[in-house]
Amino acid sequence: MEAARLLTDSAARAYDKGLRCDMEAGMAKYFATEAAVENSMEAMRIHGAYGYSKKYNVERLYRDAPLLTIGEGTNEMQRLIIAKMLIARNPA
Numbered sequence: 001m002e003a004a005r006l007l008t009d010s011a012a013r014a015y016d017k018g019l020r021c022d023m024e025a026g027m028a029k030y031f032a033t034e035a036a037v038e039n040s041m042e043a044m045r046i047h048g049a050y051g052y053s054k055k056y057n058v059e060r061l062y063r064d065a066p067l068l069t070i071g072e073g074t075n076e077m078q079r080l081i082i083a084k085m086l087i088a089r090n091p092a
């Protein structure tokens, strides 16, 4: 979570300065949403049967997290954007 926050802050700082930040935004989106999937899965496991019940928030987080990796640019597309920008910014 902390690494996701730091990447998001970095992208937001670049945006606030009016700099190009599609790569930074892609890195933040990719990392934070993958962390959401991993962390919600871990929460589900920790809560056991309670994590599966709609009575608790963990069930909703577990169900919602995968959507974050698809909407607003899938994570596969984020990886392509990041790779293209890294190559463009660091010519051999």
Ligand SMILES: Cc1cc2nc3c(=O)[nH]c(=O)nc-3n(C[C@H](O)[C@H](O)[C@H](O)COP(=O)(O)OP(=O)(O)OC[C@H]3O[C@@H](n4cnc5c(N)ncnc54)[C@H](O)[C@@H]3O)c2cc1C
Binding pocket: 067, 070, 071, 072, 073, 074, 075, 076, 077, 080
């Ligand atoms: C629950 C849900 C809610 C949504 N809500 C909204 C909404 O409110 N508003 C909205 O505008 N859209 C919404 N969407 C749509 C979402 O933005 C699209 O599903 C998403 O952009 C992927 O597009 P697609 O479904 O056409 O998949 P496709 O573009 O057909 O891609 C299918 C899969 O192939 C991968 N892929 C495609 N091309 C490449 C490539 N060149 N290299 C590697 N991998 C590739 C993709 O990453 C994806 O995993 C929602 C989707 C879901 C599942």
